[in-house]
């Protein structure tokens with residue numbers, strides 16, 4: 001089996017993987033892999049925006065909004081770190097050329113989404129994720145120390161069983177060749193788990209592979225049953241990824257209606273509450289969707305702030321300036337994940353996890369809108385810092401690669417189904433555990 005070597009191997013090229021790489025020393029050899037193309041990751045899909053602490057007077061309110069949305073199950077230290085680090089990340093992004101919406105006088109425009117008590121979200125039209133991720137990707141592509149491998153799937157971790165050190169990963173390329181990448185440090189930046197669900201806003205190839213390999217190697221997870229359902233995705237009978245109608249349209253005034261044209265919920269409540277109300281209403285009305293009206297939003301705002309949503313709905317036959325659109329909740333975000341400390345270190349030596357695949361407890365039981373791009377980057381930078389500081393103590397070892405039997409990865413279809421099932425079983429197991437625990441409490 002061929003074996004590549006690197007100082008750091010990063011699995012995933014979304015915002016978390018890219019920003020981590022940009023924060024590593026330029027003398028370290030980094031290999032980044034992605035299961036698909038560089039543009040096919042959820043980071044490119046983010047619409048609404050990214051939160052920031054715009055002013056110290058907003059600290060308490062931002063902290064409280066994050067905690068309340070998370071049902072107060074959030075890790076307070078993580079929330080504090082995220083909020084205090086936010087302005088630094090935004091400053092960095094602007095340095096990479098990210099263009100957030102501004103007023104004529106050059107100051108930032110801030111928008112609002114559900115469960116926020118203040119306007120504190122920076123945005124770029126309704127394609128904030130694409131604006132951020134494409135600039136980070138451009139910056140990474142300029143680095144001589146980084147190799148980017150597309151259509152390369154991590155199929156396993158390689159572990160030294162005695163020391164419980166992660167020695168690297170096993171990969172499969174698009175031709176089906178199996179090879180190893182040994183590294184001083186391994187980072188899982190594999191994104192969410194939407195691919196294991198029938199209806200999701202996520203790319204279907206995001207199937208929680210990071211979680212599956214961690215389960216296989218007894219790396220600790222945290223609350224894998226904490227899964228966010230987004231209240232408003234465009235309803236269609238066509239198969240494929242669900243198109244998100246960003247929460248910021250409700251932040252800007254859009255309203256929800258039942259089958260009789262009546263409002264039935266406060267549109268700005270946290271996502272889980274609004275989703276629950278929609279499911280109840282659909283059951284009561286015997287319908288597959290409810291209606292969203294963007295008519296309270298001015299045509300100018302629709303055309304300038306939400307051009308992507310406007311275009312998509314027009315393609316589906318709906319003019320949002322004049323007509324209500326059918327919407328239905330769908331799986332959207334993963335609050336649980338691979339258990340990490342505040343430097344994104346997992347329970348296995350030399351293995352880090354960042355972004356949506358990791359769980360440092362910042363979101364609690366339910367994520368506050370527009371906190372995830374921020375969280376991904378804040379904790380990716382901390383992982384890079386930790387890797388940099390501990391690099392001299394690490395030694396690249398490849399002994400365990402010699403024991404790997406590549407044959408076990410050859411039937412990828414079978415392996416991928418097994419991994420999906422492993423993740424689904426663990427979600428179910430934890431769901432039952434929480435139900436029983438809450439019942440007893």
Ligand SMILES: Cc1cc2nc3c(=O)[nH]c(=O)nc-3n(C[C@H](O)[C@H](O)[C@H](O)COP(=O)(O)OP(=O)(O)OC[C@H]3O[C@@H](n4cnc5c(N)ncnc54)[C@H](O)[C@@H]3O)c2cc1C
Nearest residue numbers: 012013014016035042043046048049154191355356372373
């Ligand atoms: C439609 C939509 C809208 C959103 N809007 C917002 C928003 O407005 N604000 C906000 O803060 N958040 C938003 N989010 C959430 C946010 O986009 C994600 O949480 C964030 O981008 C996750 O970044 P990431 O780096 O963890 O993962 P991703 O960007 O999803 O990247 C995951 C990477 O891992 C790779 N990968 C996975 N498995 C493997 C494997 N086995 N081998 C190799 N590579 C692998 C993938 O190919 C990909 O490159 C939205 C999400 C969606 C889906």
